[in-house]
Amino acid sequence: MAPLRRSLPTLNLLSTFESAARLGSFTLAAGELGVTQAAVSQQIKALEQELNKTLFLRAHRRVILTPAGAALASTVGVAFARMAEMIETLRQPEVPDTVAIGVTLAFNQFWLMPRLPDFRARFPHVRLRLVADDMPMDLRQARLDVAIRYGLAPFEDAVSHADRPECAFPVASPALLARLGIEPARADILHMPLIASDIVNPAWMPWRQWARALRLGPALGRASDMSRLRFNHYSDTVQAALNGEGVTMGWEVLLEDTLREGRLVRLGSDSVVPEERYHLVTPIGRQPNPAARIFLDWMIERLVPQAA
Template structure:
């Protein structure tokens, strides 16, 4: 049963949903006339609702300019909340009318995490959740929770973000990797000094915190300013593709490369390893409560789900 006090409280604080609907249309279209046309009412009716809303709140929501209107500071704050709420409600209506249940999930991650860890293991998820409709949203940098009605986002960092609740997935290890073919025709480096004389494939550093060879050696406590690079890539996925094709040695992020290391496509070269202070997390957007399906997907991402 709903809480009667809470219901009455909402009615007191939000006296007119009609006024909010018409306010959203006016703010989005920057026009009373266009809002009235969209809503199928008269301009006078729209103006009356906006005036009622302003009187109720005790503040102006629009600056009335010559042949134009503009949101006030208070109007912008209200529009930001109302617009997001309307989008969420519209999304729920669409899901219900289309018969879509909670089996639909939107997961955001970097392209590297998606291509190297999610997609190679997607068949196991299909076996565990055959009815799941998964939508992957990939971005080059840290996934943004704004827009696209994202349910979960995978991020690498310290776990402290303002736009959601972080759930730890796993820590990371970074170590040199190469293809079996490259290793068969070259001597494997055994010490930091040996890396001065081999072909290295480097990645550009990004906001996500990818290490370069120089920063990796720095973490080991060894400075190597004159390393020999055979290739430098802006995308980490290109770096790994180059290593797979035998063009040299790349830095392997162990958790991302687990499928390739397990299959033997890539080989770990030495016991030298750097363990970053940051880790991988799944972030649940603010205002969302994890559903059983979301928790199941998190277990699968972590590797804890049964196979």
Template sequence: MKSLRSQLPPLTALTVFEAASRFSSFTRAAEELGVTQAAVSRQIHLLEEDFGFPLFTRLHRQVILTDKGKALSAAASDAFNLLAEAVTDLRRDASSDELTISATIAFSHFWLMPRISEFSRHYPYINLRIVTQDNMPNLQRGEVDVAIRFGNGMWPDGHAEPLFEDEVFPICSPEYAGTDGRIKTPADLTSYSLISNETDDPMWTGWNEWLSSFSIVVPKKTRGLRCSFYTEAIYAALNGQGIALGWTHLVEDLLRQGRLVRLTDAAIKPRGAYFVVVPTRQRSKEAANLFVKWLQIVSQEPK
């Protein structure tokens, strides 16, 4: 059986050929490689001798790939790109032990940050960087290693694994719950101050959708506070400003601590769920794999 090396043409010549075919120019290839045009011509000639057929058609001021040259160019380009990606990933792993995690402001604030110290205790050598923003970063840009997202799990820039679904129900502070009498049904809520937040996410459940799911006509004018972010709405509820919608996994700690109370058993399931997402076009860091496994275990722990 022939060795792999014996089946390949001279690698130096192949490197020169890849540059020349990409630029369709010996001169520009020489500039990129830091050699003379004569050196490029010599390497291409050696390669053509090795194959036994021409790879370029030489014209007066340009070179054009032959059909066989085009086939070799495509193969060489794919091979060099694959090798470059692997080298980049290996260098990134060797030079950096930082793991960048993206999450929404609410998820990071109420769920991730109270638990992330457990991951650090297990893997103290991994430096964490948390990027909190409600606009989803594109994972293909290489700026984020792992993202936690809410949605349908279909994102073109990454592979998604489910974490958990959620429920949405009305919550408020214990003090506010005892001010105006007992709330027994969803319809009773319209008489109270309802705290909402602005969002562009079509899968986010607001008061109109929540009340409508119980066939309750939402009054045109309702009392309440409107906030820019969900975190602000929750803090307004904590401070007795009114009633907000609680998402199970975002407010579970506050409910357990008694800082918020659930007002009714009525709840709805939003259309989306939480997912952990990793880029699809690059090799995952080992730290990212460890974080995903930890996240999947923690997310299934009983509340």
């Protein structure tokens, strides 16, 4: 087979033919192409000579395709349309449509959502699909590109690109402290209303485990068992604390904004740094696509303090 560039007419001839065939007029084709009617006629004649076929029958003020011309027009029209579609696609930013991100409900609500406007402003071409669940998700089965996972590395299904430790301590609203006449630094949470949780995530630290880590004895655990308020979602315990209902477990990273704004305050000086950390992960054995790489870099910048 001869090379295409030698077996095909020039693109200029084919473009002129396509315009004339579509418009049914050399004059209209000349106007569309920005040339004279004589130039169009000459190019059509050159194409007919090259193919040794008559492509048009000349009529009064119009031209009519011959069977050979109609067959060529159909093929050339489809080819030009496909080229136009591909060129338009190539002109778009080289970023896949969507990045699927796995997060816990609390991380999504308290940390990620407040920061997404910054990402959207900086990377408007990247579309995000957020999948929130408090139970660990298998990145491969859930078809996730990136996840923020709280746990112990290494992971069987994921590679960690960055991590950040967490710190747990009691928090309450200023309104509750004012009502009880308690200063945050001197608060004795054993004698304050506790907000308990029945969260099923194995990485979660309930009051009993927090007290055990600090060797505070069993009293705090018993007090939490007697709590009048129990929730199975962390966001509900935080909202109850914001409403002045009692003391909840505060997580420094999750509540970073809430603590900075003073809507909740830390009580006392006791705290626990768990072995678990927040990990920014991608599926094992799969390189992040360009859009996922953009999100990863942005997350590292925002999540890991020393990377900022």
